[in-house]
Amino acid sequence: MSPSPTTPPRVPASGPGTFTVARAGASSGGGNAYRVEVEDGSGVDPDAAAALIADVLAAPRGWAHAGARSFHQVAGGPAGLVIRIATPATTDRVCATGAMDTHGEVNCRLDEVVMVNLKRWQTGSPEFHGPLADYRALIVNHEVGHWLGHGHETCPGKGRPAPAMMQQIYGLKGCVSNAWPYDTHGTYLGGPSAR
Template sequence: MFAAVAVPAVLVGAGVFLAPHWAGGDGAPASAADRPAPSARTPSKAAAKPSPDPKPSRSPRPSRSPKPSPSPARVHVPASGPGTFTVARAGAPGGKYAYRVEVEDGSGVEPDEAAARIAAVLAAPRGWAHGGERSFRRVSSGPAGLVVRIATPATTDRICGEGGMNTRGEVNCRINEKVMVNLKRWQTGSPEFDGPLDEYRALIINHEVGHWLGRGHETCPGKGRPAPAMMQQIYGLKGCVANAWPYAENGTYLGGPAVP
């Protein structure tokens, strides 16, 4: 989950499978470990064995705006992939938090296009940037305290499972510095989220990066109010209105009661 854009019971088909509160759109329990990880090279497996060095970024080429998201009904989502990743090229210099975007080979997602969407979410005033409170810079090599990976359901399950998370082929997770974005959610959204696909992608990033920043799960603050970005919205909105962003346009934090 919106994994919530640090969400979810796990969806199976059109139904909802009730799972522990930590196994949803992020798959990760909220704990003291949910804080920015120290900068370090990305391991392939969570605390298991080092990953191969990222593939060299492609030769620089003119930047391009992300294409409109394809209709989810027309997108083929492979259930599994090779477990190897292509690294998106670096973004503009500057920014406090270095992060890297990696896309599993054969997923059908173009790394630089996905990275452009993620960069827009991280820089949005209603996101965790919050009018300059935080800043992010995308790197293609070297240390990165945050790594966003878009991976097939099987690869997501494998990597999340190494950290004790059960994502059941459906949802996302956050383990240490790695945010694992399930390709199924990235490409098809969630039936619980009433909004454009790009908004749901923002919810995935905002939710999982929120966990990385130390935020725990929250729930609906009241009927008709915006669902917190840190709510596991894929499990149901509980009377709230679907929302991808941690902050309102006036800068107010859109939170809710903490989930134990």
């Protein structure tokens, strides 16, 4: 007997614009303090999302590779980085304050705030070939990469891993889907600057 197809998650188009802060996993550790917030009514558990984000930020192939930097989640007090998962309408509204048109489809970063579009978090991207968990890792790595000062990059050559700083949702240009800034040997998976 074959498994039944999975029903795609319900993604509300808009929400109240209020957020619940993830509390599980918060610590007073060193490194870059960040907070995870999830829009109310989105259907995403803030603590579960925060656990996934913490794994991405601590991954050896991520921005913490080889001890280059560390991150710790906070639930209150100052945070130099705030990662918000929000409905498409809320994401659009917040991103528009920075003159970015996200078309109900994509994420953005405004100073210390990363806006993760709920649609992308829940359904991935048709351009990304891999599991949803990998696409979520790409979202985190791409937007945190901007927060760290990295600009957009493009495909370095046919068949090579797409840079995490490439806007992979708009097509891979001959590269293969990739969620991580570094390979397993610690080599940066970059590409030419995209203007």
